[in-house]
Amino acid sequence: MLRVGSVVLGVSDVRRAVAFWTEALRYVPREEVTDDWVVLVPADGPGVQVALGLSESPAQEHPRVHxxxxxxxxxxxxxxxxxxxxxxxxxxxxxxxxxxxxxxxxxxxxxxxxxxxxxxxx
Missing domain, CATH: 3.10.180.10 (2,3-Dihydroxybiphenyl 1,2-Dioxygenase, domain 1)
Structure with missing residues (x-):
């Protein structure tokens, strides 16, 4: 049986994205933050993970997933x-x-x- 593990967002600056999304969602990094990847998890227990990965692609004006x-x-x-x-x-x-x-x-x-x-x- 499958389940959603993480929602992944492409970002141009992982550390800046971590600063925003940890405050926005009240999440914390699951492991050490690097310049190209991190997984954020709820600070207060289980829930959907949000992964932030370095991307050179620009954000879509009308994204298919959000x-x-x-x-x-x-x-x-x-x-x-x-x-x-x-x-x-x-x-x-x-x-x-x-x-x-x-x-x-x-x-x-x-x-x-x-x-x-x-x-x-x-």
Whole structure:
């Protein structure tokens, strides 16, 4: 039986990505951080790992795969978006928003897109 072990993000600066994603997700490195690879794990127990690997490819404007980060409600979503932006994320001028989106598209310091979802609307 297969299970997802890690979600891998390509980044241009592993140490900068570690600084952002450890604060964003409250994760910690599983092992020593190198200039080309690290796996991050939840600080408080089991969960999805996020691996950061050095990549020379630019981030995609409309990526086929991305992270969805869940917020409890609209207020939590707004607070998390503000927190993530203060850590170095940026708002993305997303041209594919529906009329009443339950998500906000952000990009990490490397330009990798991810969404912050208001799960109270599901």
């Amino acid at each position: 992270l969805d980060l869940y917020a409890a409600d609209a207020a939590d979503q707004a607070a998390e978006v503000e927190r993530l932006v203060s850590l170095g994320a940026r708002h993305v001028d997303w041209d594919l928003y529906p009329d009443d989106p339950d998500f906000v598209v952000l990009a990490d310091p490397d330009g990798n897109r991810f969404c912050v979802i208001d799960t109270s609307r599901n």
